[in-house]
Amino acid sequence: MIDMKLMMMLLMWGSESQGRLLSIPTKPNPDDAPASARWLVSLNFWGVLNTISSDLGGAPFGNVVSYSDGLPNESTGISYFYLTTLDPTARNALQDDKASFTVSEYPLGTCGRRDPMNPTCSKISLTGKLKLVDEKSKEAEFARNALFSKHPEMKDWPEDHNFQVFKLEIENIFLINWFGGPKPLTVEQYLHPKVNNVGLIL
Numbered sequence: 001m002i003d004m005k006l007m008m009m010l011l012m013w014g015s016e017s018q019g020r021l022l023s024i025p026t027k028p029n030p031d032d033a034p035a036s037a038r039w040l041v042s043l044n045f046w047g048v049l050n051t052i053s054s055d056l057g058g059a060p061f062g063n064v065v066s067y068s069d070g071l072p073n074e075s076t077g078i079s080y081f082y083l084t085t086l087d088p089t090a091r092n093a094l095q096d097d098k099a100s101f102t103v104s105e106y107p108l109g110t111c112g113r114r115d116p117m118n119p120t121c122s123k124i125s126l127t128g129k130l131k132l133v134d135e136k137s138k139e140a141e142f143a144r145n146a147l148f149s150k151h152p153e154m155k156d157w158p159e160d161h162n163f164q165v166f167k168l169e170i171e172n173i174f175l176i177n178w179f180g181g182p183k184p185l186t187v188e189q190y191l192h193p194k195v196n197n198v199g200l201i202l
Helices: 004-016 033-043 088-095 138-150 152-156 187-191
Strands: 046-052 060-066 068-071 074-083 098-104 123-132 164-176
Touching (some): 060 074, 074 187
Antiparallel strands (some): 098 123
């Protein structure tokens, strides 16, 4: 259970970030691309965040990162990260904010014996801009609550590392969740999925 202050903050940021609050307890039908995408992002704990390297002459740089898109079972669709400029990813984003973030269904344990590259083992890449969130804003407070609820260890990370909240402003979505190539899915459809029998709008 969460207190009313956090619930109001969640509702506010779900609206302002253009992400409908959603809980999807079971794997959706592959034909429902928006629900599949939101399910995959909401249940995962980590993924690979790719930036343009300022140290490698503009080469792509992928890094395993933890993230959260809301409080548990209350997804907003917006991925938040807790990063330090001691790591290349944050440094890269501050110089060139172009980024992509990829997560796979495989870590969830729902792919069975299928290989992670099997099209029925879902994967999604969100492409856009990796932005630093104003640390004094209500959005940053919400994001820290979302991150710490999913990754409690983060609260004890060294203060002198100056960890800050970043978010991915999504511009394009690449989703594979079945045979036949990527599913057509707009950012609007992803952030505002329709209610169905597997999704609960909060």
